[in-house]
Each structure stands twice: as structure tokens, then as C-alpha cells.
Amino acid sequence: MIPLSLARRGCDMGRFGSVFFVFALVLVGCSSIPRTALAWGEFGHLTVCDLAYRNLTDASRDELKRIFHAGQGGITVHAKDGTELRHYTSFNVGCLEEDERPRKHAADHFVNVDRTTTSIPAASCPVGGSCIFAGIDRDLTILKDRSKSDEDRVFALMAVGHWIGDIHQPLHISFADDKGGNAIKARVVGGCGTSSYRPGNLHAIWDGCLLEAGLFQKVRNRADFKSTWGRRTITYRAVDTLLANTSLAEEQAMVGTDPAVWANESFQITLQPDVQYCVKSGNACHYSDTQASLGPDDEERKVSLGSDYLEQYAPIAEDRVRLAGFRLAHLINLALDTAYQGPAKDSLQP
Template sequence: MRRFLILGFLIFASMFAWSGTALAWGKFGHLTVCELAYRKLTDPAKAELNRLFRKGKGGIFVEGKGELPDRTYTSFNRGCLEEDELPRRNAIDHYVNVDRKTKTIDATTCPLADTCVFAAIARDFENVKNRALPDADRVFALMGLGHWIGDIHQPLHVSFADDIGGGWIKIDLERKCGTSRESKPDNLHAVWDKCLLDAGMFERVRKRDDFKKTWSRFTITYRAADTLLWNTSWAEEKTLVGQDYDKWAQESYVYTIKPDTLYCTMIGDACAYSATMPKLPGKEQARTQAISQQYLADHEAIAQEQVRRAGLRLAHLMNLALDPDYTTPIKSEVQKP
């Protein structure tokens, strides 16, 4: 049975191989979300997180249980990338797939499947809270929770299954994604995963006076988190957090179906794959969409804002799960009232 389950994951994953791999926000975006969340943890929550990851003691060994390699984890931030490893443990949990006639998302039920990112968030949040579970299980849940919160804030993860959230919309990109040395995206999903952040938030870090080419590869995410936190007042943060997962998905979906996102075309009461195809019948019929530098300039601030909200909301959930006395966000030293 396990062999067939793994085979199923591999088949699902192979769909993403054609599309440049659909990883919400890419590595750098996910790391920024989790870094921002870590900075907003209360002292008791941070102490419990560090205990779980055996900080200063070489990390915690977690068995892959036949689904992933056995590994020792020392960092929550890097662990946030775990759910994008192949074969994926919970491939469908990365998305909320909806019908093309959907106008709004107002419930946390999974519309077209038994599970989705709503169920993944609820499951792993409860597992993180459950101190009766083995530490290794709670660590796995923490890494999943960090990833799912990033996913639900990426607009094309609240989307349509037939084109795998824009993974089967090929693109013709004008020039590059800022001055990033990362590979160019080849589909619309990847534009939202990585290119918008590279052309916007991370490009601004590269243009800072203190930027050094000798920085380690992921230092750029720490500096991006600096700016996101500095630009978030404590009062605003308290208005953004909560556990309204459906509202978060709706925020993403608004961008998903906006005409200028170039993801779908409103025909009648449905947002169609194209003017001639209500749905994508197969990847062989995938259309090609031109993406200009103006498109990147028009949408990069949306991607940055979604990453900011994801980090703040993840911190709130982690504090609720790890700190028994927590009720509301605490003020960081660098935040304005």
C-alpha cells in the first residue's frame, strides 16, 4: 500500500516538473515568512520552539516514515521548506482548488477534495498544540504549518485544478526578474512564486547601501524580514491576525481572478482558462502568456504584502500553539505603536 501511495505522490509531483515546480513563494519567500514569524514569537513560544528543535544540542532527529529521508533538523526556518520536498507527503494540501464559477470563499471546507490547505492548517495547528505528542511529530507539524500559511497567501494557490494554479500557463518573460541569479520562470505560477519577489522585495535589498555580494545565499531573506517588520505597526498587526483562514484565502482569490493577473478570463459567470477554452483539457493545449516588466512592477507589491501578512499570521498561530498564556501580538522593539 505504501508503495502505491508514494507512486501516487510521484505522479502528482511529475505534473510540476513540467511547470518548473509549483512551490508557493519559492525558497526565499517561504524563508522570509518563517523568519518574520520567528521574530514575533513571545519568549515562552520561542523557548518551546528551541526546545523542540534541540537548539544547541545538535538538532532533533526525525524519521521520514518511508515518505521522506530521515533527517536531523536544527532550524525552523529551513524546515518550512520541507513540504516542498519530493515525493511530497501532502501534495494536494498546498492548494485550495475551487470551481471556475466561484466568486467568493467564505468557508474553510475543501470545495473539491477531501483535503486542502484549510485542512492542513487545522491539522498541523492542533498537532503543534498537543504536548502529548512526541516532539518529532510536533516538529513535523510546525514545519508543515509554516509552509501552509505561506501557501494560502500565494494567490495562485487558491485557484483551479485543471491548470494547476497557472503551472500550465507557459510564459514569455521580458528580460529577467530583477538582477536575481535564480533561474527564469517558465510558467505563470512560478512568476508569482518567485519572480515578483525577486523583482521587488528582494531587489530592493540588493540595492541597499549595505548589501554585500559576499552575503550567504539566504541572508537576503533576513534583511527583507527587517523591512517588513519595521514597516508594520503594532496596531496594524493586531488587526491582521486571527484564525480566519477562509478570509485569508479570499484575500488571495481576489488577486487570482483579477483580469490584470492574466490567469483567467471571465466569460459569463466563470473565469475560463482562455477566451476559447473554458478549462484546460490537457497540458498539450497550454497557452503562452506574455509577461512584461510592467507586469512585474504592477504586481510585486501585492506579493510582498502577502508575504508580510503570512509571516505575521503564522507568528500568531505559533504563539497560540506554543505559549499557553498568549492572547494577542506583542510589540517588537523595532515596531511603531
């Protein structure tokens, strides 16, 4: 029997599993697995990757199923440390893998720039030897290479799903000294919609609170919403909404750019004064009114945000997730389907 801690990636049967196979063994105890803090939040990443999965071509989906060993109940591979065995059955849950500890590619979750930077002109890592651009390039190359093992390609696919989610989260394109807003204490007056999520810093507000108050709250407000739904079902219904509100023309425009553009989109949001991430001072964006940057022994500043902040930025967070999902589908289709010529209309699209 597969240990529960290793089978957790297979607990999500709602989309990927229901499409082509059910791995019953891993259902035991899934509801008891605790939630952990993840970039974009667990539900954000699940939404991005399910949206991408639903926009794969038949050829891409068939190849994805094949490398996941769908007909055999999933793939068992060595974990990142090379010793532990893990079992994977679904792509969307696999997109959470890069946030598992210890992180194999910790630097690839971000682009850290100097505080005088005003734009991201190219897909190069400006500070340090690695960043999200390096992760995208490395793992897309592995995914495309059919001479690589299924194990290598599965890890690469799951990682690409995570990187494309991360590059669209604005505070992942930010400054190293405050850890992308993790070192800015924050509270939201009134909470994040009707969810129980309670962020403790600005990064967490963007990871989860804005989506809980916006995209996922819309699902909770639907007449057909049921409190008895499986815990992750809300992400699948959110994807329904994103598909139904994105035309083919919009999708085609979304995917006609590259990761440098996506990172710069995120960074321009990060720099907006109303985001309260940094304080403009000439060409620089300082940590606070009194500090250019945050030192290791400095006290973290605090912000208190209200419903007006959620109303302003929840739609932006939703749009970043939407962009990430469609763009991820495009990259996977390019990697797995040699006949792919660009987006085609989905059945739910207007």
C-alpha cells in the first residue's frame, strides 16, 4: 500500500482522475491532509493547471496521460531527494509539487530585481544565477524531449505548471530583501470573503485572499453551490467561469507573448502604489517611507487593508490566474503536439 503522505498527489479525482481513470487506493484519508501555504495558494495553482488541462489538444492530452501512466493507475517516481517514492495520478495536483519541502529549485519561484528596476525587458535572471525564467526554459526543454524518461518528463510538466502560475503572481516579480512581501505584515479588515483564510503578510494576501474574496467567492455565491462539495470542487467550478468568460479572440491575444512579457505585467502591478508593496522614490521603489530596503535586523512594517483593496485587486488576481491557465495550455500544446497551430475554441467559450 502506498503511504498516505506519498499518495496525496492522487487525492484529487475531481477533474484529471474523472476524465480518464480512478485510483481508488489513494482516496483513503484524503480529507484529513492538512493544507499548507503555497504560492498562489493551493487553490490558485489547481485552478491554473485545471484551466490549462481543459485547453489541451487531444494529442497533448493523450501524451500527458501516457507519461502519467494513466492506464496503470498513475506513475510512481523518485521524489526530489532521490530516495523517497511518490505516486502521481493528476496533473493539476502535481502542479503543487514544487512547493513541497525541501524545494528542489527554490530560486525558480521568483524573479528578484534591484529596487531601481522599473521593467523586465528580457527573460534573463537579473539577480543571482537562477530564477523563474531558468526554470521555465529547463523544464520545457525536458518536457519536449521524448528521449527522456516518463519520470523526468512528468516532473518537468508539473514544474512548468507551477512556474507559469508563479510568474503571473505579481509579488513573485519583486525584491529579495522583503521576500516578495512576505516581510510586510498585513491584515485584512473583514476577512477574505466568506472563507476562513486569514493571511498574515502581503504576499499571502496575493497568494490566496484576493482569490478567496473574488473568483472563489463568486462560486460560493452561485445558486447551485453546495457546502457538501469536495474541498477542491470550487476550483473546477471557477475554471468553468473563466472558460465561459474568455473568447477565442482573447485567448489568441493572451498567448501571443512570452515569459518576459508575463513577468513585466506582474511587475508593473507590483509597483503600483495602491498595492502597498513599495514606496516610490524617484526611479526606485523603497521598502518604506524611511527605509530604502529591509535589513536582516530591521522591524517589518505593517499594513491594514480593507474591502476597497479587495474590490480593486481581486479582479486583477483573477485575471492573472486566467492568463496563466491559457498561456500554460499553449506552452504544453507546443511541447506535446507537433501539429498544434494555436488555440481552438473550447466548448464552454462564448
